[in-house]
Amino acid sequence: MMDFSGMLAMIWLWPLLFALGLAWPRLRPYGIKLLPWALLPAGLLWFGFGWQLLADSSVTLKLEWPNILVGTRLNLDRLGFVWLSLSLIVWGVAALHSRWVQDVYAWRYALFFLLSLAGSLGLVVAADAVSFYLTFSLMSLAAWGLVIHERHASAQRAARWYILLAILGELWLFVGIVARAAELGTTDLSIWAQTSSAGWGLALIWLGLAVKIGVPILHIWLPLAHPAAPVPASAVLSGVMIKAGIIGWWLLLPSQAMANNEWLWLMPWLGVATMLFGGVLGLMQTDPKALLAYSSISQMGWLIWGIGWVWQSAQPEWMMLWVAAFAFHHALIKAGLFLAVGWVKFSATQARWMPWVWGMVILLALLLAGLPFSSGALLKAEMKQVSADALYQLPDSLLLAGSVITGLLMIQFVRRLARLEVQPKTLEKPALISWFSLVGLALIWPYAFMTPSWDNVLSDTQPLLIAVVFATAWRIRVNRQVHLAPGDGVVWLEAAGVKISQLKKHQAWWLKQQQYLVYWRLKSQQKLRRFSKRIYQAERFFLNWSNYVTWLGALLLLVGLSQVF
Amino acid sequence: MLVFDGLLALLILGLAWRATSSRDLFESIVVFIALGLMIALAWVRLSAPDAALAEAAIGSGLAGALLLATWSRIEPQTDDRVRAFSWSWALVFSGLAVGLLLAFAQIPADGQGMMDEVQAHIPQAGVAHPVTAVLLNFRAWDTALELAVLAWAWFAQQALNRDHTPRYQALDGEVLQTFAKWLTPLVLLVGAYLLWRGATEPGGAFQAGAVLAAGLVIYSLAYQHPWRAGRLNDWVWRLSWVGGFWLFVMIGLVGLAMGVGFMGYPPAQAGGLILLIEICATLSIAFLLAAMFSGHRDTETLASKSNKES
Amino acid sequence: MDNSVWPLLIIATSLIPGIWIFFIPEHQRFLRSALNIGGALIKLQLVVLVLIGLYTGEVYQIQWQVLPGLELKLRIDGLAGLFLLLSAFLWLITTIYAIGYLENSPNRSRFFGFFTLCVSATTGVAMAGNLFSFVLFYELLTLATWPLVVHRGTQQAIAAGRVYLRYTLIGGGALLVGTVILHRLAGSPDFVPGGYLDDLAIHQAWLWLVFGLLIAGLGVKAALVPFHSWLPQAMVAPAPVSALLHAVAVVKAGAFGIVRVMFEVYGIEFAHGLGMASVLLVMAALTIIYGSVRALFEMDIKKRLAFSTVSQVSYVALGIALAGPLGAIGGLIHIVHQGLMKITLFLTAGNYAETLGIHKVHELSGVGRRMPWTTVAFTLGALGMIGLPPLAGFVSKWYLGLGAWEVGLYWVLGVLFISSLLNAAYFLPLVYRAWFGEAPAQWPHEQTLSTKFETHWMLLFPPLITAATVVLLGVFAGYAFTTLGWVEWLVNQEFNGL
């Protein structure tokens, strides 16, 4: 057996090396083409470790560098392997699709792509809080470069909100991590997992990561960023990065010791709320990418709900694998869907391929909506089942509503996609193949370890049917699109900001103060000058002979007589 | 005597006031000289004739000469800023007067000073008169320095008089010249007498020097720059200014070498040495005072000046 | 060689070239540069040797009786070593930069003379073995830096110099009075970890008064809030001077003095017991927030950096005032880390100004394409300031955060949070503009300083080196030879075991 522990560092240092390489101008034109190669070590590790994992499912890879930063640890276990897999696949496919980015600044795109790739892979293997924080920040902040890449007004606006929330989240996370580290006296995440600490520290960590996940209210960056970013970037944003929050929750919070927390009941409810919130708002979108973004929020609801009950269970590290599996499922499909937008948009002239493309689009939509015998349906059913013994339960109807709304979203998505304006671009065969493979993988992967049964077909079909019926009914009876600008709350916040900046009265007051200051300064200078002149003239008093002699006499008196009395 | 003392005190105060309050600079100077004289008188009353002599020579005579010399060089001016009278003045000085009176009331009336001590050492002093003994033996260093003061006063005046304007106009007239001719031997005689008398009675080098200086001045008033006629070498002339001081301190150093101490004489030779010193000092004083009055014209300076101009 | 020679040598390596330079005619560029760089190299080497010696337990000190009971003492201890290395290293960097920066400008001999004297004073401040010696060098530093601030000779520069002196001299006066009182109360013993005032607890009122005076005196240079106004004004100085003022010499001398006073005069536990640490803490916290807020509204690059300094330097005081070992580590490493980051920022800002004539934030647009390397360095410095891992700034903030938790002052974490947020708010727009902004058709005042590089190599490499150091010190923080290792060793002494 080979020792792959060194690869734990390589998988994310390698892309960083690529990024550094881009500093050399000669390499820049090849930036985009090199992207897939950045995943080479990760692929090797996946392959090598995959075999080891097959041999012994509890094996863990470990690497310790006590002197780097404040002590660096990396490891890879089963859960990490699942996450590595989804990251690898989605990043890989996205890397191949990056050839769509063809402007002069493509190398810059490549740079940020590599940086956030490094972060994204790194956080999977991070086993100490600082490494996690480091890689997480690297990913988040570098992704800003992806969001802003196209530079048009909406991209800039999206990037602004993105960075604002990313930094806010980062800092919450930082303070939370510091608090935990200080209390536990270590940054080793294996200890963190087993030990709880002060509530507000945990809350800050939770909050910091919630920004990434897109928990309602903190989600506002998401529907702006996803549509603004280039297609492959949207795929990784939605497919991989958004899930970093989930693994972060898992790694940084005391996952093994959560069961007794009284606020845990919130998590499932929050999950459902997120599902419905994302879904409802998503339905009001016209841009298919924005719609997908809201769909991602909605899907995150499932993960939130999932991790909520995982924490309650007796064996969270086992149960977490289900959540991981769902994340895997969502990653493949959501990445596929985002890329589908690209294929539809860019390849419309390639008429020969279009039926296939549309076929894939519909297949993906169905997979997400929970087509029976597909990963979505199987996983949801399985999760419901294993969560049955959890303390805090939700009414089934709510979960059903969540599924229904996903179905509705997908219907809406397909309709919106069909109306998309097209911008023909040359077809990239390797990319197309990779996309088809992705879809194929999404279709078949569950059968590797799950046996679908016919028992639940009816209930599995239920949400999809309801969605179709509801959509048709709406079409017939109401036939109206409710519009909502992407980013919902952002609009109000921006309006408020403009209002504040326009407070003329305030500005005038400020100006007046400044003028007064200048005036006062001039005036005091004048006074000083006059004063100096006076001082200078005052010496005449002493120059006067009679005064001089008076002083002389007075002093005589003073010295002489002061002793007498 | 009390009346005299009181008058003296009032006079001193009055003169001092006048000296400082006068608007006319010249008047101030004159009053200042008078003030110095009155103070010298006060010294006499305080039975300190040595101090009185010094005051008269230096505080009044010399300082006055310097003031006048300077006054003649600056443009005529009156000081407008001097106030004739002010309450602060009145207040301060009446307070001061009261304080002074109170203090003087405390001075013991029978102050004999060091007289007993001086008398006791007269036999070793080489001279009989106590004042001379004090001046030229016991406190010879003071006197030597006073000679230096006199010399430096002249040097200072010389330094100031850079444009070399004559201080006076020669007075033409037979009478004066004849008078001067007759007077000169007489002056020399009186000077020598005063000098000699100093050994036993009040008098001495300063007085003698002053008399000789007066003679010189009259002579030079009658014959402008008699010493310029090549009769006296410039060098000799200059040597006469510093010679007294030189001799004095050289003898003082000899004392140091002989073990008597700096500024001391071997008792046996004291009388002779003192006489030698007195003679030289008298000459020095005479020439210095005369030079101060007449404003010696330095040929070298003139020469260098004209060189520069051309 | 006798160990007592070392401190003198270290001072001499800058003092002698400094004085010599004054008398070198303006045109002898080579001699001047050789003296400068030679002195800097030798000094750096000496410092490294001394540090190795320190690590092996050698003692380097020399004292000189000035008055009865009053010694001028130079001693190199761990803390001094930290500051020495920082100043020696950054001096070398800044000197190279300055030579490039001031090429063909007038009055270079004067400039480099004072520049070098300034470093002598800084090393003196570092090595001062007691409060009296500290005050001496501290004041010398004021004198040596003033001509640098005024160097340009413009109306504005003169005014700034006046303000600078007004502040620093009054501060120096307060410091002096405090020192004298302390001298009369407790004599002038050496700095000693844990302080030497414990048995004076009965004179509490005195100790408070002295504390107030000392902090006022040191706070001026360290730019604590009511005393900070000189710093942004001093921005009119040439870029290397600003770099030196902000990163190495002046503000650091103040911060370093606060460390000395709190640790080795009062003793941190004693000061904490009397409540002084809390006062300092509040001051530092206010400064941090205030500086950041002001920086946000400054549109002049250098001024923005200056207010950033006001904010960042107070991290040092904050760390110390936390009165716990971890906080102390955070504060002490920030002396070095802030120095490196800020010098990078100032040098790059100087590059922009010198090469393209850029002074305002809005002029930065697109500069990343014209000067990519400079902008890389700038970006690293800025990100470090925000405290992103793995840059040096992160390590400081990490330990400050741990320290705050350790002593239960949770609100300090809030301060760190707000400050970092503000840091991001005023730095990121610059970075953004530089990389993503639209480059103008013509720069405000472009000069071709090099055909090979984006600017003169002497201007380019120094910030690159410091930026690299910022990265390295962060990434390899865990090694004993980096700042963190050194500082942990130091703090161990003050707190007798972590």
Add this chain to the structure above:
Amino acid sequence: MSWMLPALVLWPLLAATLGVLHQKHARHWGLVGALGTAVLGVAVMGLETSSWTLGGWALPLGIGWRLDQLAQWMLLIGAIVGLFVSVYAWLDHTLPRAFWWLWLGAWGAMNALFLSADVFNIYVTLELLGISAVALVAISNKAGATQAAMRYLLVSLLGSMLFLLGVALLYGEYASLDMVYLAQQMQSGPVMFLALAAMTVGLMAKTALFPLHAWLPLAHGRAHAAVSAILSALVIKASFYLLIRLWLEVFAPLDLSLAFWFWALLGSLAVLWGATQALVTPSLKQLVAWSTVAQVGYLAIGLALMIDAQAQFSWAWGLVGLILAHALAKSAMFLAVGNIQQRAGHDNLQQLGYVLRTERKTLFAFGLAGVSLAGLPISAGFLAKWWLLELSFDHQAWWLFGVLILGSLMTAGYVLRVLNLALTNQAQTQSLQAIPAGREWLVLILASLAIVSGLSAQSLWGG
């Protein structure tokens, strides 16, 4: 008695008279005299401290000389400053030759004054000193110099007379003129207070202590640079030295409880007034002269703090330190100003920017001297101010802290008024005169001494 002591007085006086005799080479005679005196002044530090009577006459009769540490120090200060000023003057060909005999006369008089323990003898030396000093002012060809000298003369004479009045009263009371003897006999009484008052005020006028300072800025401001250096650094110190002698020795047995306030208040006022004027005056030389007025205030404060017997006597060396610091710094400053003034042809501050910038060495020296004056480390001035602060602490005179620090700051302020100019970009407005390079170096060395003497204070003070 060592031959050195009479030589200290006679060598300069004789050299001066030789200069008068041989006027063509007065400069060279002057230099010979100055060098010899300086060597003697330094050598005298090696002598045993002792006292003697002149001419072998026992004390009440003869004149007493003594050489104690205070006297030694004053002689040394005179020697150092005198040496530098002399060499400087020797290099300055614009000085009239009369300078030399007047200056050597003043020097000899000062040496005689420091050696003397006899109050009347001191009066005579004061006269010699006064005459020489006044004439030194008057030889300047600057407008108004004569009037200034006149004023100085009157003040000097007035001071001398008041001093003499005190001497007379002392003599009248105790029939002795010897300081040590007087100190032993001293008893409280109105006459003694009058004597003290008269002598003090007389000497105050000569020292130019506020409010009797008015003559000084005029005289020092208008004299030749070398002369100003002598006057500021040495001549006023001679009369201050006498104040030390009187207050700390002769009249020490009196109950002088209010004296602290007297000196401290006047000193503080002097510091503030002098510094304020220096901050507003338009002329460089006046600025330095005003600085002297302020620094005399420090001396007075030092005296005030010393009068209270709480302090150990060794602290008196702080007073000497103060004098030394000021003497070195102020002479360096005046000489520096001399260089600048001569180079520019004027001393109008507004138009000196260019000259100051070109005169690097001189300006550097000016700065160093300023550092010492303002009491910034590690100059002699700093140590002196440190000493004052410590003493104020012991006296619990907190307000003095304020005065001292404020004074220092104001000093820094007016020094920087000048240095600031050097850093402006003022263009050249007029052609510059050449001055010998040696003079620049000389000033620089002297100013460096002001700094170095701070470093070596302990070895100088000898514990």
